[in-house]
Amino acid sequence: MFNLFSNNRKETVPEWVAGLEETQQRWFAFLEKLEARMEELCTAAIPELKEMLAADEDTYQRTFYKIQSGINGQMQHIRRKAYDTYEEKVINARYAVRDGSLTGMGSDYLTGFTQACSDRYHRDFESKFNYWQGQLDQAAVKDYEAEYRRILSDFEQTKNSFACSQCGSPLTIDRIFFISTYITCPACKTQNTFEPGTSARSLQHIARSLAEQRTRHLLAAYEAENELERELYQANHELKLSLIFEKDRTVTAGKEQQIRANEIRRQEAISNAPRMYKAYLRAMYDEWNNITPDLKEHNEKMYLRHIASNHFPS
Known part of the structure; x- marks a missing residue:
């Protein structure tokens, strides 16, 4: 493990540093165990879930979803243990140090400890949790084709x-x-x-899901455009905040140019997203109608209600 507490300056190491070092080591080791548990749980469960879903003849897959819910519950339990332990051990250890008057080495030590433990949890552990949860979710996607x-x-x-x-x-x-x-x-x-x-x-029960599966790429494109709008809004917010104390005119001009470019693209995303979603809906309902043509009249009424409820222009 990288030692965040190493320092070459000739200052007296505060007495509390040893305790934080031990807390950090224990915290890292604890998360490694939780990650190993997640990997073990998911690598065992995913093949079984896929096999069970493929063989399940129940239209509503009630047994499958009951088992999947149990596995997701175990994943959430692991995540909760990480959160509780972070609050109890790391945050409490950090606030046990009176940092109001800390300077120099003491301040560096505390900052390093806080950042390292936070990154290990919020960045690394959460990334692995999201990966395995995504794999579990993917295993629950039935092959409707x-x-x-x-x-x-x-x-x-x-x-x-x-x-x-x-x-x-x-x-x-x-x-x-x-x-x-x-x-x-x-x-x-x-x-x-x-x-x-x-x-x-069973065809009437899978028709919409099959249509949605066939047009998922269109929905994904819409979701990406929607997400881009939010990301650009946040990016501009941060750029504007950074300009408050910026004194370099060259830097200021560059950031203002970036803000303008971001805003142009953000407005495009705002305009594009509804059209992309409407195109997805039309394609999905067309697929649905092709699969079950006897339901076309009923489906078209649903489509029109769907369009109206989202306030799309006709």
């Missing part, structure tokens, strides 16, 4: 196996039905009730 292919395969294998209940003539099933439907016999005109199988019925 694979599910759709299975439904199509089942349909191809069974669509020619139905006959009229009255005369026995073959019935033509020309598309996937997911609700009970009357099929007219072309020979005797008898109305036959066609009951779709479990696979076909």
Whole structure:
């Protein structure tokens, strides 16, 4: 570990430094154990979650989500332990030192301790937590394309196996039905009730998710534009604050130019984001309609309500 308390100046090392050094070492070691626990938990859980999700025939995946919730609960417990320990050990140790009159080496020691422990937690530990949580979230994303292919395969294998209940003539099933439907016999005109199988019925439950999966790149582009607007706003806020005490005119001019450029791009993002989201919605509903054309009228009404609720121009 890098020793933040090393110093070549000939000053007396404050007595409390040894205690902070020990606290820092213990804190780093504690976080390493928590990180190892997260890695162990996730590397064991992720393959099982993927396998379970792929094999789960429950439309609502209730058992899967119950297990996933338990794993997420363990992750949050680990995170909470890090937070509680940081408050109890690091923050308390830092405030136990009276720093109001600290100067020179003493002030450097305390600043180094505070920064090192904070970075190890807020930057390093949180980064690893977010990585593993992201991996768990990804494991919970069902492959709806694979599910759709299975439904199509089942349909191809069974669509020619139905006959009229009255005369026995073959019935033509020309598309996937997911609700009970009357099929007219072309020979005797008898109305036959066609009951779709479990696979076909599941289509209406996965159609929107499949459409969203197919258009995720458009949603991601919108989210990135939205995030860029927030980042540019924050960047300009910090630049403006830095100008308050800036005396170098060259530096000031450079920062003001950057502020103007940021604001131009930020306004573009503000204008672009609604259009990008509307384009995503249109593409997603189009995909949804292609997957379940029988629901198109209903879906279009939903689309119009969605547009209206977001106050998009027509």
